[in-house]
Amino acid sequence: xxxxxxxxxxxxxxxxxxxxxxxxxxxxxxKIVVLKSKRELQVVSGESVVRRYRVGLxxxxxxPKVAQGDYATPEGNYFVxxxxxxxxxxxxxxxxxxxxxxxxxxxxxxxxxxxDHDKIIAAFVxxxxxxxxxxxxxxxxxxGLSSSWDWTDGCVALNRQDIEELFDAVPLGTPVEILx
Numbered sequence: 001x002x003x004x005x006x007x008x009x010x011x012x013x014x015x016x017x018x019x020x021x022x023x024x025x026x027x028x029x030x031k032i033v034v035l036k037s038k039r040e041l042q043v044v045s046g047e048s049v050v051r052r053y054r055v056g057l058x059x060x061x062x063x064p065k066v067a068q069g070d071y072a073t074p075e076g077n078y079f080v081x082x083x084x085x086x087x088x089x090x091x092x093x094x095x096x097x098x099x100x101x102x103x104x105x106x107x108x109x110x111x112x113x114x115x116d117h118d119k120i121i122a123a124f125v126x127x128x129x130x131x132x133x134x135x136x137x138x139x140x141x142x143x144g145l146s147s148s149w150d151w152t153d154g155c156v157a158l159n160r161q162d163i164e165e166l167f168d169a170v171p172l173g174t175p176v177e178i179l180x
Contacts, residue, residue, distance in 0.1 A: 024051065024169045031175035032080070032142070034156055036061060036073060041142070041156060043166075053166070054147040056157035061150040064180070065097065067111060068137035073154050073178065076101055078140075080174040081129040083167065090144035090160060091167040095176050097140040100124050106136045127173060142166070142176075 132138030
């Protein structure tokens with residue numbers, strides 16, 4: 001009878017601790033670069049790519065984010081403004097969208113008020129999370145669940161094991177560049 005053998009094999013065995021040097025450490029000068037057209041997130045230090053991860057994007061993966069609810073992933077220069085170990089998608093890394101360029105565009109097109117514009121600029125200057133509830137949208141994250149397809153509201157999605165590695169390695173303030 002196979003049942004006792006199957007049951008014995010399925011008992012969880014304690015995992016071996018990883019060697020101390022096995023954890024990925026983000027180089028001090030590193031930045032995150034998302035290449036939307038390649039569906040790839042890179043950790044770049046100087047001229048070297050030190051890590052590559054496959055990503056899923058927003059349901060509208062080609063156009064840059066313009067407004068709340070457009071399902072597009074933004075394009076531009078941002079920074080890591082938060083980390084959440086308990087988001088609805090597991091671990092998440094907050095991206096400082098909207099940035100000053102997004103705020104200028106929003107003001108020029110009458111999408112946001114002068115007050116929203118000034119709050120976004122102040123957050124950027126202070127290296128803080130920008131307001132996430134303006135008509136430009138917000139709450140753009142690098143998070144887990146799956147990178148198999150473009151399915152998010154505008155975020156960058158990684159596989160579970162990839163977000164676990166990146167989350168542990170990336171410090172607040174890390175530059176994030178999102179390219180077409």
